[in-house]
Amino acid sequence: MSNDRIIPGMEQLEKENDAYAALIARRMAKVREFLKMSQQELADEFGTTQNLIYRLENGLKVSREMFTLIALYYVKRHKVSYEWLYNPEPEEEPNVPMFTNEVIKRQRINDQREAQRLALLHQFMEEISKVEQKPE
Known part of the structure; x- marks a missing residue:
């Protein structure tokens, strides 16, 4: 065998x-x-x-x-x-980066965009808060 x-x-x-x-x-x-x-x-x-x-x-x-x-x-x-x-x-897949530094760069760009979105959202929430606090 x-x-x-x-x-x-x-x-x-x-x-x-x-x-x-x-x-x-x-x-x-x-x-x-x-x-x-x-x-x-x-x-x-x-x-x-x-x-x-x-x-x-x-x-x-x-x-x-x-x-x-x-x-x-x-x-x-x-x-x-x-x-x-x-x-x-x-x-x-054309959007998958070949090099690690491309991955890092894309992540930084995404992080910056997310930070900008959060800052705008925070600013918007502050404006709404001010409007709600004004006496009629």
């Missing part, structure tokens, strides 16, 4: 995992292109070959370690948003 027992549904799970990894790989390629790096330049950063980068970006088999190293390189060195990189959708 073989130790390689087939677990029901495992083949489907592996296919889904490969499809998810391919989406992440396409995002890695998009980041590299945005940074105006060639596959060779990225390969040089890791002491590997351009062929390996090509394989990774095209969803072909590469080691999990290299896949993870390159993903972390983008996240740590180039401030790529971890959420953007690891939560790809089959259809590209």
Whole structure:
């Protein structure tokens, strides 16, 4: 009897995992292109070959370690948003920022807008209070 027992549904799970990894790989390629790096330049950063980068970006088999190293390189060195990189959708969502600094900038803008709304609401409430307090 073989130790390689087939677990029901495992083949489907592996296919889904490969499809998810391919989406992440396409995002890695998009980041590299945005940074105006060639596959060779990225390969040089890791002491590997351009062929390996090509394989990774095209969803072909590469080691999990290299896949993870390159993903972390983008996240740590180039401030790529971890959420953007690891939560790809089959259809590209145009409003999801690629870089962490974009996320922070958008959050600051949203916080400023919220502060302005609250200030206006507070001012409005004060005006209503004044009107209600005036004797008739």
